[in-house]
Amino acid sequence: MGSRHATGSRLSQALNFQRKPGHRLMPGKPNPERNRVQQRWEEVFGSPPPPYLSVGFMENALAYDVQCRAHGRLPTALKRALRAIADGRSVAETSKGRLRPGAHLVREWNGRTYQVEVLAEGYRMDGRTWASLSAIAKHITGTTWSGPRFFGLGAKGNNLRILDQKVEGKAKKGRQVSKK
Incomplete structure (x- = not known):
């Protein structure tokens, strides 16, 4: 006090x-x-x-x-997201980050490769639709994980490949994203 x-x-x-x-x-x-x-x-x-x-x-x-x-002030990405919300975009749409529907995330875990497709309403893996990457990460590992971190989407992420990411109407095939 x-x-x-x-x-x-x-x-x-x-x-x-x-x-x-x-x-x-x-x-x-x-x-x-x-x-x-x-x-x-x-x-x-x-x-x-x-x-x-x-x-x-x-x-x-x-x-x-x-x-x-x-x-220090707010990070630029957060300011951009807040402006988009103020302009009428939904919070869910704004917080999706850089992944767009059609993108594929690939993660190797214990010798098996997992591929996740980003959908407008969630994520698809092995023919099943999931609400979050965290739910998929828990399913894969059997323990609670931050889904974005598990799939390497954080600043410290590695072991991530984004396939078929559509950027401005053009598909980029096999873009490899890794920690440098």
Whole structure:
């Protein structure tokens, strides 16, 4: 509890949001902090905030900016996915990653080669449709695995071949992807 208070205190100092003792907001009354927070918003973001934003929301956005400056911003791929969701694409469609229907994943495990076809509604292996790569990985190994990691789709993945991946209407045959 003490460390949380200290962090909040540092954040308040960084944002320069020190409230006066006994300061209370009255319902229906304008927030006396609004002008100062709007001014800080303009300094940080380079333009005035939309007039309908609450003081609390602007304080949170400014706190997020401080956090991003200290620890880094969102990865580009995540920003792209969030923009696609904001533009109306479904979360499921956006989170599919780089695999498109028709792609084939090949994984060797204990001397046997497994081939998985990516479908629009899941994955197919040995004539059976699966909801996730993790379910397939568990079926193959008998233990719980991260499916994408098992098939080498993570940053550290190896032993992965993607066959017949359609890219911009053209099929690329036998593309080998491996850790270098």
